[in-house]
Every structure is written in C-alpha cells, then in structure tokens.
Amino acid sequence: MRWLARQRAFLDFTLLSLWRRKGKNAALILAYALVVFLVASVMFAVRALRTEAANVLAGTPELIVQRMLAGRHETVPESYVATVKAIRGVSRVTPRLWGYYFNRAAGATYTVMAPAGFAHGHGEIVVGPGVARTWLSPVDGQYLFRTVAGDSAGFVPVEALPEDTELVSGDLILMSGADFRRVFGLPEGFYTDLAVSVPNERELETVTEKIQRALPDTRPIQRRELLRTYAAVFDWRGGYVIVLLSGAGLAFFIFAWDRATGLSAEERREIGVLKALGWDTADVLSMKLWEGLTISLTAFLLGLIAAYVHVFLAGAGLFAQALKGWSVLAPRLDLTPAIDPTELLSLFFLTVAPYAVITLIPAWRAATTDPDAVMRG
Numbered sequence: 001m002r003w004l005a006r007q008r009a010f011l012d013f014t015l016l017s018l019w020r021r022k023g024k025n026a027a028l029i030l031a032y033a034l035v036v037f038l039v040a041s042v043m044f045a046v047r048a049l050r051t052e053a054a055n056v057l058a059g060t061p062e063l064i065v066q067r068m069l070a071g072r073h074e075t076v077p078e079s080y081v082a083t084v085k086a087i088r089g090v091s092r093v094t095p096r097l098w099g100y101y102f103n104r105a106a107g108a109t110y111t112v113m114a115p116a117g118f119a120h121g122h123g124e125i126v127v128g129p130g131v132a133r134t135w136l137s138p139v140d141g142q143y144l145f146r147t148v149a150g151d152s153a154g155f156v157p158v159e160a161l162p163e164d165t166e167l168v169s170g171d172l173i174l175m176s177g178a179d180f181r182r183v184f185g186l187p188e189g190f191y192t193d194l195a196v197s198v199p200n201e202r203e204l205e206t207v208t209e210k211i212q213r214a215l216p217d218t219r220p221i222q223r224r225e226l227l228r229t230y231a232a233v234f235d236w237r238g239g240y241v242i243v244l245l246s247g248a249g250l251a252f253f254i255f256a257w258d259r260a261t262g263l264s265a266e267e268r269r270e271i272g273v274l275k276a277l278g279w280d281t282a283d284v285l286s287m288k289l290w291e292g293l294t295i296s297l298t299a300f301l302l303g304l305i306a307a308y309v310h311v312f313l314a315g316a317g318l319f320a321q322a323l324k325g326w327s328v329l330a331p332r333l334d335l336t337p338a339i340d341p342t343e344l345l346s347l348f349f350l351t352v353a354p355y356a357v358i359t360l361i362p363a364w365r366a367a368t369t370d371p372d373a374v375m376r377g
Helices: 002-020 022-057 079-085 129-134 163-169 177-184 201-214 223-261 265-276 281-313 320-324 341-358 360-367 371-376
Strands: 063-069 072-074 092-096 098-103 108-113 124-127 143-146 152-160 172-174 193-197 218-222
Touching (some): 002 281, 079 193, 079 201, 108 129, 108 177, 201 218, 218 223
Parallel strands (some): 108 172
16 A cells, blocks of 8 residues: 555656646647557558458358359359259359449449349349449439440439448449340350358368369359458558558657657756655656656557547548548448457557656666756756
C-alpha cells in the first residue's frame, strides 16, 4: 500500500509538472496522436475489410470448377456437370452464368450474372447500387446493352439491390439466362463455371484431386484459396498506405526522440531542486517514467478513438480510395467494426513503450549529476 501511495504521489506531481508546460506537451501529444491515428486507421480498415470478405465468402460454394484452355478461362460444357456430380463427396453441382460487360460511356466494367431461378421476366434486370449510380443516360428508362451480334438490347431495371450490400453487389447486374446468352452470345449447353458443394470439409482435398483426374482441363478453386487471395490483396493495399505514411511517422519519431532525450533548462533545474530536497535517483526516474507514460498513453488513446471514428463512422475518407482501388465503381465503405486485440497490443508496444523508456535516459543523467551543478547549469 505504501508503494501505491508513493506512485500516486509521483503521478500527481507529474500531472502538475506537465500542466506547467502544457503548450509544449499539448503539441507533442497532438503530433504523437496523429501518428497513432494514421496507423490505427489503416489497421482497423484492413481488418474490417478482411472480416467483410470472410463473411461474404462464407456463403460461397466450397469449390468452383473452371475449364482452362491455353492457360485462360474457357466455358464449361454441360456434360461436365454429370461427371463432377458422380464424384463421391459432392452433394450438389450448380452450373453458373456470369461475365463482365464494359460500358464505354460510363468507363466502367460491370459484373453480369444469370442466377438460377431469376424471379423477373425477359428484358428485366436487377442492378446494384454502383450500377444505378454510374450507368449514364438510360434511354426511356432502359439500360441499353450492345450484344455480340452488334445490335442493342434494352433492359428495364425493376429492382435495385440494397445499398448495405454495395461492397459485394455494387457492380452487379442480374438477368435471366436467356437474356445473358443473347447479350454475350453464349450457346446453349455451355456455362461460365460450376459451383460444387462438398459438405464434409475433410473430403475437400480428395474431391479436388478426383475432379482434376476426371477432367484434366479444369482448375478447381477452393473457397479458402479465395479467402487467402482477398486477405493478401487487402494486406498489400494496407501496406502500401503504411509505406506512404512512413515519412510522416519517421519525422515524428525523430522529433519525439529529440524531445525525449533532451531536457530543457527548466526541467534540469526542476530535477536539481528535487534532488536537493531529498529525492533519490529512483524517485526522479519514477516521476519521469510516469511523465512518459502519461504523454504516450494519452496520445495512444486519442489516436485510437479518432481512428475508430474515422474508419467506422466516417468511412475512412482519408485513404478509402487506396484500400478500395481506383475503379469507377469503387464501393462506398460502410464497415462493421472488427478489431484484432493482437494488432492493438502490437501498436501499443510500438508506440507507447519506446517513448516511455527513452524519457528515462536524460532523466537518469540529470539525476546522477550533483544537484548544485545541475541548478547552476
């Protein structure tokens, strides 16, 4: 209890000392908090995007089977469906129709899909939020597509997908299978790829090998491979932003090192007075440790709170474009908070601990010097 009382007394004295130099300390805390804010914002955004991707991919099939020709994606004949379905461990095989359509007027590429059981009729489409926002000049309420035959096909948008799904459906256009084949010229009996359901995850590798043996010209893609790809993309973009911010971080750490390792004349005199009053070196170091912790913890918490507001309430406006990409159809970010405690702990030790420790170096030098010499100097 006596030790706690002493530490509380040191903390009270430290707060009063910091308040006497509030202008300098406020500037240091703001600069410190800015660096924490920038790094934490990137961490929060990347973690939230990875979590969002994992949630989206959780509903996708365990395997996607593509046919390859000369190293490129080729259409899959209908006969492949029966071959894959006959493999033990496969519960369902769903042939899919999807592709990309480039709209020259909008300068954007849209994803077009023909889901099984499309609820609307011929000539009707369902569009994502990004499509409705970027498709230029619909004619008489219709979206005009240029087909592979060279003529135009008009489609009426009868429904818009919810805006809260924009991260996934922003560039999406849904239409019937017959309309899809008309626009892209895909003949009957051929599909873009096959969605394969494998209920038992332990059989996934075996099923993948059997598909490759039965159909050597195919490439089965597992869901976890897609998840790893998304994670790598977001990590790369996050690292790209961190590299761009590294100059500001380096400048701050040079400033913080200079500030922490060099005591002002007033601070040296203060230490000399404390030593003359009977404080020993351990007491001075305790006081300086509390000073470093107070500044760094305050800056850390301010930066962390500001980063949370910036990413999850303001849509990460400072660098959202870099994380989303530079597409015309880059989705609006409305991220669900997802925070990794390990990342927070790493950020804490990279920002708080170093500053708190380096403040002890000049304090130890001043505290081990004769008080009279310190006060005269």
